[in-house]
Amino acid sequence: MRILLVEDDPTVAGFVAKGLREANHVVEHADNGRDGLFLAASETFDTIILDRMLPGGIDGLRLLETLRGQNNTTPVLVLSALSQVDDRVAGLKAGGDDYLTKPFAFSELMARVEALTRRGKTDGPQTKLLVGDLEMDLLSRGVRRAAQKIDLQPREFRLLEYLMRHAGQVVTRTMLLEGVWDYHFDPQTNVIDVHVSRLRQKIDKPFPTALIHTIRNAGYMLRPE
Amino acid sequence: MIRIALLPLLLVAIPAFGQERPMMITSDTPEYCEQLQARVAQFGFGDPDVQRLVTEGKRMCDHGEIRGGIARMRRALMMQLKQGRRQQMPPWPDLPPRRRR
Amino acid sequence: MADSLKFRPFFRSASVKLAAVYGVLFAISAVALVLFLLWSTTNLVDEQVEAAINADAQGLLERWNEGGMPSLVLTLKERVAENVDDDAIYFLADAEEARITGNLDAWPAKVIFPNIFYDMAVTRGQVVSHAAVRRFNLPGGFLLLVGRDVRGPQQLKRLLPGTLIWCAVLMTVLGLAGGLVMRNLFRRMVADVSATAEAISRGELGHRVRRSGRGDEFDRMAEAINTMLDRIARLMDGVRQVSNSIAHDLRTPITRARARLEDAAYHAQGEPELRAAVERAVADLDGVTAVFQALMRIAEIEAGSRRSAFAEIDLGPLLADLAELYGALAEEQGLTLRLDVPDTLPAFGDRDLVQQAVANLLDNAIKFSPQGTQIRLSAYVSDRKIRISVADQGPGIPEADRERAAERFFRGEQARSTPGSGLGLALVQAVATLHDGALLLEDARPGLRATLSLPAVPPARMEPASSARDALAMGAVAQEPIV
Numbered sequence: 001m002r003i004l005l006v007e008d009d010p011t012v013a014g015f016v017a018k019g020l021r022e023a024n025h026v027v028e029h030a031d032n033g034r035d036g037l038f039l040a041a042s043e044t045f046d047t048i049i050l051d052r053m054l055p056g057g058i059d060g061l062r063l064l065e066t067l068r069g070q071n072n073t074t075p076v077l078v079l080s081a082l083s084q085v086d087d088r089v090a091g092l093k094a095g096g097d098d099y100l101t102k103p104f105a106f107s108e109l110m111a112r113v114e115a116l117t118r119r120g121k122t123d124g125p126q127t128k129l130l131v132g133d134l135e136m137d138l139l140s141r142g143v144r145r146a147a148q149k150i151d152l153q154p155r156e157f158r159l160l161e162y163l164m165r166h167a168g169q170v171v172t173r174t175m176l177l178e179g180v181w182d183y184h185f186d187p188q189t190n191v192i193d194v195h196v197s198r199l200r201q202k203i204d205k206p207f208p209t210a211l212i213h214t215i216r217n218a219g220y221m222l223r224p225e
Numbered sequence: 226m227i228r229i230a231l232l233p234l235l236l237v238a239i240p241a242f243g244q245e246r247p248m249m250i251t252s253d254t255p256e257y258c259e260q261l262q263a264r265v266a267q268f269g270f271g272d273p274d275v276q277r278l279v280t281e282g283k284r285m286c287d288h289g290e291i292r293g294g295i296a297r298m299r300r301a302l303m304m305q306l307k308q309g310r311r312q313q314m315p316p317w318p319d320l321p322p323r324r325r326r
Numbered sequence: 327m328a329d330s331l332k333f334r335p336f337f338r339s340a341s342v343k344l345a346a347v348y349g350v351l352f353a354i355s356a357v358a359l360v361l362f363l364l365w366s367t368t369n370l371v372d373e374q375v376e377a378a379i380n381a382d383a384q385g386l387l388e389r390w391n392e393g394g395m396p397s398l399v400l401t402l403k404e405r406v407a408e409n410v411d412d413d414a415i416y417f418l419a420d421a422e423e424a425r426i427t428g429n430l431d432a433w434p435a436k437v438i439f440p441n442i443f444y445d446m447a448v449t450r451g452q453v454v455s456h457a458a459v460r461r462f463n464l465p466g467g468f469l470l471l472v473g474r475d476v477r478g479p480q481q482l483k484r485l486l487p488g489t490l491i492w493c494a495v496l497m498t499v500l501g502l503a504g505g506l507v508m509r510n511l512f513r514r515m516v517a518d519v520s521a522t523a524e525a526i527s528r529g530e531l532g533h534r535v536r537r538s539g540r541g542d543e544f545d546r547m548a549e550a551i552n553t554m555l556d557r558i559a560r561l562m563d564g565v566r567q568v569s570n571s572i573a574h575d576l577r578t579p580i581t582r583a584r585a586r587l588e589d590a591a592y593h594a595q596g597e598p599e600l601r602a603a604v605e606r607a608v609a610d611l612d613g614v615t616a617v618f619q620a621l622m623r624i625a626e627i628e629a630g631s632r633r634s635a636f637a638e639i640d641l642g643p644l645l646a647d648l649a650e651l652y653g654a655l656a657e658e659q660g661l662t663l664r665l666d667v668p669d670t671l672p673a674f675g676d677r678d679l680v681q682q683a684v685a686n687l688l689d690n691a692i693k694f695s696p697q698g699t700q701i702r703l704s705a706y707v708s709d710r711k712i713r714i715s716v717a718d719q720g721p722g723i724p725e726a727d728r729e730r731a732a733e734r735f736f737r738g739e740q741a742r743s744t745p746g747s748g749l750g751l752a753l754v755q756a757v758a759t760l761h762d763g764a765l766l767l768e769d770a771r772p773g774l775r776a777t778l779s780l781p782a783v784p785p786a787r788m789e790p791a792s793s794a795r796d797a798l799a800m801g802a803v804a805q806e807p808i809v
Contacts, residue, residue, distance in 0.1 A: 083619060084626055085635065085678070103615055155650055181651055185682040194654040217605070247447035247454055250415065252406050252429035254451075261407060291451045292412060299410045306408070 033058030107218030132224030352501025421467030
């Protein structure tokens with residue numbers, strides 16, 4: 001993937017760029033708003049990671065609004081130290097696709113970037129999801145693995161659907177909380193883990209190979225082994 | 226005398242009332258004082274109070290205190306009338322000719 | 327303090343304006359009263375004179391009717407002779423205005439029309455006076471003039487305005503004096519409040535406004551101000567405490583992280599150990615971040631800036647989802663989670679905040695409940711408020727601690743060893759206050775019942791001033807977040 005990183009703090013920028021490159025992505029870096037806007041407008045990227053507070057006269061949101069004004073629909077992940085809800089809303093309203101507050105875990109950033117990129121590339125409405133030998137029929141709300149029917153509660157179904165739509169990507173607990181339960185806070189205890197382990201009981205345990213993997217310090221991933 | 230009396234009247238009259246000449250009250254003159262005295266006398270002087278009033282009144286009129294004298298004469302007359310002598314009222318005495326001064 | 331009042335230009339002083347308004351009103355009332363008195367007295371005096379003349383004339387005309395001219399002439403003479411007050415004026419004349427009888431020297435030229443009162447000047451002896459006279463036309467062409475000397479009434483009329491003006495002046499002076507008194511009273515009250523405020527802003531928090539003990543509006547204002555100052559003092563104390571707690575609760579994980587890293591730097595043997603140490607340090611720092619986040623969230627909520635995000639929400643599905651989310655965790659720990667919530671329960675508030683508040687309560691309940699017990703999540707309407715209740719059968723909170731349980735970082739003795747930052751209940755409290763509701767902690771016998779109350783209907787729009795007062799009374803802090 002080609003990723004544009006617009007971030008003025010050299011430590012953070014270096015850390016993020018290194019991580020992204022290690023994951024075999026191509027990373028362009030700008031450390032102020034003007035250069036960032038120039039790069040974003042003149043080259044194509046799969047995703048843009050944009051810090052809100054930028055020097056050089058153009059701050060992150062203005063850059064974003066300008067970009068959208070030019071009909072540029074590249075997915076944008078907004079980074080910000082401002083965590084209040086109004087700030088988040090402002091970031092999304094300006095045209096951002098996702099919002100991550102600092103400090104963040106790199107794995108979370110990575111997971112969200114990949115999710116964003118994948119989102120941009122969906123090929124039309126789907127009726128079936130397929131991962132390995134796991135099959136989900138979205139119309140009949142039925143799930144089969146190795147041709148065996150699996151009974152799921154509605155919430156378990158939604159959880160599995162989210163994992164399947166992000167198959168091969170890291171899905172953080174926060175993402176699950178937002179995507180499956182529509183919650184926007186961090187619970188103190190790991191409530192998500194319990195639900196995932198229940199899902200595992202139904203999806204993985206009766207079968208020889210596991211599809212749901214725990215990624216240390218990050219979250220979960222659904223992928224065929 | 227009258228001319229002297231008229232002077233202050235004119236002074237007051239002119240600024241306040243323009244052309245108006247103050248009318249003279251004829252019952253505030255020494256002549257009237259005498260008239261009243263004659264009237265009182267017609268009833269006789271039996272009552273010592275009446276007597277006293279008349280004497281006082283006459284003295285005051287003679288000395289120029291006309292209003293005070295006439296007032297006493299009037300009070301004397303009222304006393305006479307209160308004592309029930311109204312029925313015996315004689316006709317008014319004729320006015321003595323007005324003395325010009 | 328008094329200097330700041332003196333420095334202000336005299337005429338811009340509010341107390342002087344107040345006194346001036348008072349004085350002017352007083353003066354206007356005085357003048358109005360005086361004018362009214364004058365007018366009615368003058369009228370009365372004039373009326374009396376005219377009445378006397380009319381009555382007199384009435385009698386004379388009756389005599390004329392009874393006995394004709396001789397009777398009238400005799401009556402006139404008698405009246406003049408008997409006029410002890412020396413104020414009657416009569417003149418009887420023939421058609422050519424020649425004198426028949428009377429005590430005027432001639433017919434006054436200007437008295438032309440009958441039945442109108444004329445004013446004319448007359449002399450008695452050497453004294454000039456005035457008289458009110460009225461003309462009557464008798465059959466046969468005779469003219470009768472009846473009048474009264476008005477010197478006395480005129481003197482009264484002349485005297486009265488002067489007197490009354492002096493009265494008005496006196497009243498005005500009194501009014502001004504009264505105004506001065508009011509001004510001083512006002513200044514004293516304002517100066518007192520002003521002095522207290524300045525002392526407080528200098529940091530002398532012990533000052534309070536003096537009360538006179540009369541129980542009037544000034545006293546009530548003083549009481550309100552003192553209550554406000556008490557609350558501010560309490561809040562500032564609270565802030566101090568919280569700062570200490572924050573310092574402790576943040577320093578500890580930071581110190582731990584630092585210690586681990588330093589220890590690893592010196593003593594780690596090999597990369598795996600180093601890596602492990604670094605990862606643990608990262609976890610510690612994440613813990614610090616979480617505490618920050620929670621504190622900022624609470625401060626943001628308390629600042630009330632999220633009121634604008636209020637909307638109508640349905641608690642039925644919201645609570646059902648939460649129960650479902652935590653149900654799994656509860657089961658994992660051997661607990662049962664029971665849901666007693668109607669299918670639909672409309673309320674007015676911030677959805678995310680309510681979710682987080684109830685989630686915190688459920689978290690706590692699960693954390694503290696021993697195995698095999700039940701947690702009950704219920705919601706019901708009572709008194710135009712919606713009450714959301716989470717009851718557990720754990721150790722509960724001792725009564726002595728219940729009042730302080732919702733303070734930031736407060737950890738009762740029993741909870742001291744459990745994980746958590748001590749901010750859970752503080753957040754629930756902040757959410758409750760923002761919604762004009764309350765957090766109530768009760769003994770569930772056994773266990774704890776925490777009840778969050780929210781309004782069922784949108785509250786009426788409040789004036790900014792009163793909302794500031796209410797917000798202060800309910801424990802909200804001023805706009806700066808406490809971090």
